[in-house]
Amino acid sequence: QAIWKDGSPAFTHIDTMKNVKVGQSITLEPLSGSSSQPAGFQVSLSGEDWNWPDKIPIEAAEDIDARTFLGSYLYLVTDAAGKRVLEINPATGSLIWEFSGENVNDPRYLAFPVDAFSYSEKENEETVRKVLITDQGRHRVIKVIQATKDIQWSFGHADVEGTADGYLSSPSDAVAIPDSGKVFICDKGNNRILLVRESDGAVEWRYNNGLNNPVDIEYNEDQNAILVTDQSNHRVILIDLDTNAISWQFGKTAEPDSGSKGLNLPSDADFLSNGNILIADAGNHRLIEVNPAGDVVWEFGKRFENLKDADRLNDNKHVIVNENLPARIGYTTDYFVSSPFDIGKEVSFTNLLWEADTMAGISSVKLQLRSANTLGDLESAHWYGPGPTEDDTLYVSPFTQINPVHNGHRFYQFKARLITSNPLYTPTLNNVILNYFYYDVEATGIITSDPIYETGNRIITRWNKLFFNTILPTNPANRNKVELKITIKDAITKADIRSFTASNVDTTNEEALSSIVGLQEKQSIYLQASFKTNNSSVSPALDFWELEWESTTSSLASIQFVNEDYLDVSRYRFSDKIQPGQAYIDRITIQLTDSNLVHVRESIDVDIQALLSTDRETVTLKQQANGSFLLQPSIPGIILKSGGPIRDNGFLEVVDRDTLIVTYIDPTNPSDIAMDSVLIIENTLGSIFFTNRYTMKIDTISENDTVFVYVRDELDQDISVNQDTLFLDLINSSTNDREMVTLLEIADSTGAFRTGDFFSSVGYPIQLKNVGIIDDRKIQVIGNDRIIIDYDDSASPAPSLYVMTGTAPPEDISNKSSSPLDFDIAPNPYKPNSGYNLQFRVSSSIGKLEIEKIEIFSMAGEKITEIPEAALSMFYNYPIPPLEYGFSKNWWDLKNSSGEEVSSGTYFIKISCRFSDTNKRISKIRKLVVIR
Numbered sequence: 001q002a003i004w005k006d007g008s009p010a011f012t013h014i015d016t017m018k019n020v021k022v023g024q025s026i027t028l029e030p031l032s033g034s035s036s037q038p039a040g041f042q043v044s045l046s047g048e049d050w051n052w053p054d055k056i057p058i059e060a061a062e063d064i065d066a067r068t069f070l071g072s073y074l075y076l077v078t079d080a081a082g083k084r085v086l087e088i089n090p091a092t093g094s095l096i097w098e099f100s101g102e103n104v105n106d107p108r109y110l111a112f113p114v115d116a117f118s119y120s121e122k123e124n125e126e127t128v129r130k131v132l133i134t135d136q137g138r139h140r141v142i143k144v145i146q147a148t149k150d151i152q153w154s155f156g157h158a159d160v161e162g163t164a165d166g167y168l169s170s171p172s173d174a175v176a177i178p179d180s181g182k183v184f185i186c187d188k189g190n191n192r193i194l195l196v197r198e199s200d201g202a203v204e205w206r207y208n209n210g211l212n213n214p215v216d217i218e219y220n221e222d223q224n225a226i227l228v229t230d231q232s233n234h235r236v237i238l239i240d241l242d243t244n245a246i247s248w249q250f251g252k253t254a255e256p257d258s259g260s261k262g263l264n265l266p267s268d269a270d271f272l273s274n275g276n277i278l279i280a281d282a283g284n285h286r287l288i289e290v291n292p293a294g295d296v297v298w299e300f301g302k303r304f305e306n307l308k309d310a311d312r313l314n315d316n317k318h319v320i321v322n323e324n325l326p327a328r329i330g331y332t333t334d335y336f337v338s339s340p341f342d343i344g345k346e347v348s349f350t351n352l353l354w355e356a357d358t359m360a361g362i363s364s365v366k367l368q369l370r371s372a373n374t375l376g377d378l379e380s381a382h383w384y385g386p387g388p389t390e391d392d393t394l395y396v397s398p399f400t401q402i403n404p405v406h407n408g409h410r411f412y413q414f415k416a417r418l419i420t421s422n423p424l425y426t427p428t429l430n431n432v433i434l435n436y437f438y439y440d441v442e443a444t445g446i447i448t449s450d451p452i453y454e455t456g457n458r459i460i461t462r463w464n465k466l467f468f469n470t471i472l473p474t475n476p477a478n479r480n481k482v483e484l485k486i487t488i489k490d491a492i493t494k495a496d497i498r499s500f501t502a503s504n505v506d507t508t509n510e511e512a513l514s515s516i517v518g519l520q521e522k523q524s525i526y527l528q529a530s531f532k533t534n535n536s537s538v539s540p541a542l543d544f545w546e547l548e549w550e551s552t553t554s555s556l557a558s559i560q561f562v563n564e565d566y567l568d569v570s571r572y573r574f575s576d577k578i579q580p581g582q583a584y585i586d587r588i589t590i591q592l593t594d595s596n597l598v599h600v601r602e603s604i605d606v607d608i609q610a611l612l613s614t615d616r617e618t619v620t621l622k623q624q625a626n627g628s629f630l631l632q633p634s635i636p637g638i639i640l641k642s643g644g645p646i647r648d649n650g651f652l653e654v655v656d657r658d659t660l661i662v663t664y665i666d667p668t669n670p671s672d673i674a675m676d677s678v679l680i681i682e683n684t685l686g687s688i689f690f691t692n693r694y695t696m697k698i699d700t701i702s703e704n705d706t707v708f709v710y711v712r713d714e715l716d717q718d719i720s721v722n723q724d725t726l727f728l729d730l731i732n733s734s735t736n737d738r739e740m741v742t743l744l745e746i747a748d749s750t751g752a753f754r755t756g757d758f759f760s761s762v763g764y765p766i767q768l769k770n771v772g773i774i775d776d777r778k779i780q781v782i783g784n785d786r787i788i789i790d791y792d793d794s795a796s797p798a799p800s801l802y803v804m805t806g807t808a809p810p811e812d813i814s815n816k817s818s819s820p821l822d823f824d825i826a827p828n829p830y831k832p833n834s835g836y837n838l839q840f841r842v843s844s845s846i847g848k849l850e851i852e853k854i855e856i857f858s859m860a861g862e863k864i865t866e867i868p869e870a871a872l873s874m875f876y877n878y879p880i881p882p883l884e885y886g887f888s889k890n891w892w893d894l895k896n897s898s899g900e901e902v903s904s905g906t907y908f909i910k911i912s913c914r915f916s917d918t919n920k921r922i923s924k925i926r927k928l929v930v931i932r
Helices: 375-380 474-482
Strands: 002-006 016-019 020-022 027-028 031-035 048-051 061-069 072-079 084-089 094-101 112-125 128-135 142-146 149-153 173-177 182-189 194-196 203-207 216-221 225-230 233-242 248-251 269-273 277-281 286-290 298-300 308-310 318-322 323-329 334-338 341-357 365-370 409-420 428-438 445-449 459-469 482-492 496-501 506-513 524-533 543-554 556-564 571-574 587-593 603-610 618-625 627-630 636-637 652-654 659-663 674-681 688-692 700-702 706-712 725-732 737-743 763-767 779-781 787-790 800-804 823-825 839-843 849-857 862-870 886-889 905-915 921-928
Touching: 016 020, 027 445, 027 524, 031 341, 031 674, 061 308, 061 323, 061 839, 072 112, 072 128, 084 112, 084 652, 112 173, 128 173, 128 182, 128 365, 142 182, 182 216, 216 269, 225 269, 277 308, 286 308, 341 365, 365 428, 375 409, 409 428, 459 482, 459 636, 474 482, 482 543, 524 543, 543 737, 556 659, 587 603, 587 618, 587 659, 603 652, 636 674, 652 725, 674 700, 688 787, 706 725, 725 779, 737 779, 823 921, 839 849, 839 905
Parallel strands: 061 112, 556 674, 571 674, 636 652, 700 800, 763 779
Antiparallel strands: 002 543, 016 445, 020 027, 027 543, 031 428, 048 323, 061 072, 072 084, 084 094, 112 128, 128 142, 142 149, 173 182, 182 194, 194 203, 216 225, 225 233, 233 248, 269 277, 277 286, 286 298, 308 318, 318 323, 334 409, 341 409, 341 428, 365 409, 445 524, 459 506, 459 543, 482 496, 482 524, 556 587, 587 627, 587 636, 603 618, 603 659, 618 627, 659 674, 688 706, 706 763, 725 737, 725 787, 787 800, 823 839, 839 886, 849 862, 849 905, 905 921
């Protein structure tokens, strides 16, 4: 038993493939794809940590400050349009304190407060909370005791704008130096900074060198410097109080700039505990942190439309005023859920990757996925990380393999967990990419094995079994969505023999082959696997295939056309009629010898083809007891005289000289091809007669003469293009003599042997002798014998030859005319290369004739040459008796008297004779045309 297998552990015997992937198993070719976010996608934490409570009305805030009280933050807000300053508890959303006046006559009345600064001072060994309010609308700065709301101190003349000492113009900020009795005032309208002594209102220090609309100041006691937000100069400067020099600047003076070194209408700047400066760059809609070197080291990720104020809290969050509302910003860990994505088909996911801006140890992005095949199912689907249980794990690093629970789904969403441990920093998710593969549901994958056959001069006698293993889809619901079909194909014709569809329940498939008729005799097959799917996420998979068969040693076949005795023949003879008992007519019989076929067939069909007539007959050879295959009964053939053949009508319709071809291809070994051919000859009825050496027909002969045999129109013996040969026997029963005569075919005028005329070029002398000697090339006669011809072929009845002793010559040379001199030349005109002899005959009716000479003249009467009697070779009773012909051949060599060949033309031939009994002379002239 022989075995062929492939796929264990890998497929190595593959001939062709299409739309498949070959590895340790074979599947449809997976097509790669990915799903990513649209251009411009970016997700970060919102940074919105707290918003102003709706229950506390506010019109337009200008400033916010924060302080801690009993462990909680309180926010002091300047509501400019609301003409009040208020403090709230952001945790509870409750109003803690409010300062405002009823009307302009009320000292507490605030026209347009823009800043409030809360601080504590010691009074009588007690700590008193104060609020320094910049009332821009009334051109004043007031200090209020928070507990009583009493105005303890003020600077500027209420409702009076001025430049002189004690006057202010639209002040924008004020900062008290606690327990010092001094206050810095940002006198915006006068483009100056003042340090005012509370006790007497005196100005201890001022700065007005090139300021343009300063809006904010901060005092740094350690540096003894103030930080000024010089808004319309688009800069923030640090002024040394001791030298009045600008010791640090960020922004380009009087040049708005949105670059990394510039500002545009900044609205606020604060000292930070780390030595950097926090700047509200309002015109550029940003909040930035700048280090002493002038580098922007941090920027909040959100843009602000109208940023007025910003203060950093101890926990790195910020309170701001933006678009007239106070708010708290700072990044905190949160989730982002994407919108549903439709891949458009069911797929198998491979890995998940994402692009994100994060800070090591501070921020990160982690993901989960959910998927389904409908949007409705997606809404209720569970979220999965890479772990087996929903909601328990997160994808923490890109290029992680996607949980196979999502395979086979079309719709998906991702949930991004944006994680930060510092409110200053947010992770930014820039893209989420799901890689997947799928299969083309319109494509059919095809793979073919190498041809499977026996080697080493062996043949396959029976195919036993086909085994193949598959890998089924993991999800049982998808197993009926795939189809794997194994087809056994003929390696020669490529035709399908039998197909088997793989089970969608079991991975192991076994098929019996021995009873499949189409596989019998097949010696070379191959396997073809076709792969189809109705679900783009799954593919059929072939893991292994194997064939088993039985074999034996092969032998070569032979096929022959044979006769009725089962002997090989080279030709068959047919006639134009089919009649029972026809002599010399053959029937077609074929014998096949092939020991290979004995194992698989009791009969086999072969085609007999006639090359010329194009007839074809399919015949059945049946197995005989000796193991050979024989055409029984034999079938006839017929010579077709008109019309065309009719195929498969039970006999072969052929033409003369046709060739029958039979070809046998061993079905068990297609390389074993046996052929035979046979020539078809039309049976012809030739004629046979005795002649003299000049092929003149005779039926009487005398002793010492020589007899020849001529067979004419025996075309069924003209077998080849070469000179063919006939054999017959001359029999004289009187002396029991028998001579085998060989006759050679006579060529036609072109030298071709296709005449069917045969002549015994060797004559057989007639010898008087009482006893015959067989095959001594002579015929012994007694006298008055009859010699007959024994010729085994269809011919006209063979004549007998009468042997005469001293009798008259045969009748067939008698001249029945009554002319004194009858003289004929043949052939005339004469072509020297025609293959015919130049002959003449002469006769007289009045006496015995002897020839004296023959003279030859040109048309001009010039004598060309003369041929004397001695040069003539006469035959049949010379001198010539009356009323009988005398003959001569090759009597003129067509040369003149100088030995030169004469040219084509017309010549006069004059024969001169005398009568031997009277000695009288007579002559006659004939014209001869010579054509060269």
